[in-house]
Amino acid sequence: TGAPVSAAAMAALIARMTPALEPSPVLQEFLTIMRTVEIAPPPLKPIQSLLVRAAIDLVPADLRRRLDLGADQGLRPWERPMVRFAGSLADRIRLDGSPAVQACRRLGLPANHLYGHR
Incomplete structure (x- = not known):
């Protein structure tokens, strides 16, 4: 609850939190885990690291600099179009184990209800 509902609210939240944030080995460990643990379904495993970046x-x-998240940890310019394309496809792929599909089933709706009935 209480998540920001606008870009301005998100900017205000970041501004309030920034003074308390500092680099940490824990952050780097978390990012390593997110890049390597089996989160994505096998067909999507090759792009998991890309999505973390x-x-x-x-x-x-400015917050990336404060947290020592170097430029090498973000996207390379040529990767941005790939991520946009992957995002556009993600809305069309129905994963039967996803929370969205499970919610549809609990409500008695077709599994693809939230996917525009594609």
């Missing part, structure tokens, strides 16, 4: 890229540049 995309998530880092979403962090404002």
Whole structure:
């Protein structure tokens, strides 16, 4: 509850939190885990590291610097179009074990209800 509902609210939240944030080996360990643990389904495993870098890229540049998240940890310019394309496909792929499909089933809706009935 209480998640930011606008870009301005997100910016305000980051501004409030920034003074308390500092680099930590724990952050680097977490990022390593996110890159290597089997999170994605096998067909998507090759792009897992790419998506982690995309998530880092979403962090404002000044906050990345503060947390010692180097430029090498974000996306390379040529990877951005690949991530955009992957994001556009993700909305079309129904994974039967996903929370969205499970919620549809609990509500008695078709499994593809949230996927535009594609």
